[in-house]
Amino acid sequence: MLRKLAAWVLKIWGWKSTGFESLHQLPKFVIAIGPHTSNWDFLVGILVRSAYGINKVRFLGKDSLFKPPFGFVFRALGGYPVNRQQHHNQVDAYIQAFNEHNEFAIVIAPEGTRKKVHKLKTGYYFIARGAGVPIIPTIMNYQTKSVDFGSPFYTTDNEQKDLDFLTNFFKNKPGKYPELCF
Numbered sequence: 438m439l440r441k442l443a444a445w446v447l448k449i450w451g452w453k454s455t456g457f458e459s460l461h462q463l464p465k466f467v468i469a470i471g472p473h474t475s476n477w478d479f480l481v482g483i484l485v486r487s488a489y490g491i492n493k494v495r496f497l498g499k500d501s502l503f504k505p506p507f508g509f510v511f512r513a514l515g516g517y518p519v520n521r522q523q524h525h526n527q528v529d530a531y532i533q534a535f536n537e538h539n540e541f542a543i544v545i546a547p548e549g550t551r552k553k554v555h556k557l558k559t560g561y562y563f564i565a566r567g568a569g570v571p572i573i574p575t576i577m578n579y580q581t582k583s584v585d586f587g588s589p590f591y592t593t594d595n596e597q598k599d600l601d602f603l604t605n606f607f608k609n610k611p612g613k614y615p616e617l618c619f
Contacts (some may be wrong), residue, residue: 443487444462452481456586457489460573461568463589464540467565469495469603470575470584471557472612472619474544478577482544483514485584497531500600517543526543528563535568544575557619566592574603581612 447453460466470482472484479496486494492515500518502511511518516536519527533539543564565572571589578585587606592599607619 438568439487440447440490443484447481447484447488450582452484452584453584454485454489454584456575456588457485457491457584458489460489460494460542463541463542463571463573464587465535465538465568465570466573467545467561467568467570468573468575468586469547469561469607470544471547471607472578472610473548474551474612474614476551477613478546478551481577481584486515491542494544495542514588528567531564532567535564535570543582547603551604555619557607559600561567562592562596562600562603566571566596572603574606576607576610578611581614 470478470491472488479498484494486492495515496515498511498516499517500520502508503516511595531543534543545561545564547559547561561572571591573589574587576585576587577581590599610619
């Protein structure tokens with residue numbers, strides 16, 4: 438029922454999604470989604486996850502979202518809190534989570550914030566590399582009202598080349614607020 442409701446809301450709002458089919462065949466992956474410029478990104482993302490049956494996907498969010506009174510809602514929706522002030526062992530903790538599950542996926546905004554940034558954060562890359570899982574580069578395009586999942590990207594031994602590819606993938610893509618886009 439929730440799946441049909443989410444699909445109906447997306448249809449009414451005019452949103453669609455492409456490339457999600459491959460996610461059903463992959464047991465583990467990291468979705469890197471951008472541009473993240475609005476709180477609406479979260480709602481659209483949750484609706485897409487529900488409508489297309491990608492329920493194994495969890496999201497990372499700033500830890501303040503997980504405090505009362507709404508913390509239980511974010512946890513129930515599949516959230517994992519991230520303390521952005523504490524950088525020690527965050528990547529290792531997520532790698533461990535991948536290792537402890539047969540099926541596991543997380544979604545991360547490479548910008549790490551809704552504000553304008555000039556450089557993407559790299560935690561998503563190191564989580565995927567450490568866990569040996571692909572990155573699914575994904576664009577939330579507000580101009581076309583489409584969430585477009587890219588092909589699985591497997592990290593290589595050439596970290597700089599990988600990060601250059603991923604940076605170029607996200608550069609100049611239209612978010613809800615283009616002035617905040619990477």
